[in-house]
Amino acid sequence: MERKELMTAFGYERLSAELNDLKNRELPEIVKEIEVALEHGDLKENAEYHAAKEKQRLVDLRLSELASILALAQIVDPSILEHARISFGSTVVLCDLSTDDEITYTIVGGCESNPDNGLISFNSPLAKQLLGKEEGDEFTAKLPGGSKEFEVLEVKYQEIVFECN
Helix, strand or coil, X not given: CCCXXXXXXHHHHHHHHHHHHHHHHHHHHHHHHHHHHHCCCCXXXXXXXXXXXXXXXXXXXXXXXXXXXXXXXXXXXHHHCCCCECCCCCEEEEEXXXXXXXXXXXXXXXXXXXXXXXXXXXXXXXXXXHCCCECCCEEEEEXXXXXXXXXXXXXXXXXXXXXXX
């Protein structure tokens, strides 16, 4: 089965813009830095040359990573999905049954996740256990930090805010 990288149009556009910036701005600048450093002579003790080559290596790695992700990308519009059960793009209000704290998460693509802003990857341990659940469900989530009991208080779709100002 071919693996797909689910993401919203926002995530796809952001990754595409980063790829284009690296290819069309960063890489040419690094090539110029390397050319200037080569003019300084002796490469063994040429710190500018070695720094530029390391920058080039890191940019090449990121370009490869972005190309792989974008090749597997499957753009999903969560606004047209059913959200009676938790799915990609659902906003979920959970109650931590041990503390009675309410926590809100929105399930997004891996490249879009930002747990500090309540955006969790659909591949995260918690999201995998949430998928398919509905309001009123209680479950024990097995998480890296241990098990936690939750109740699903609300499942809904709301417009996803990716960046906080």
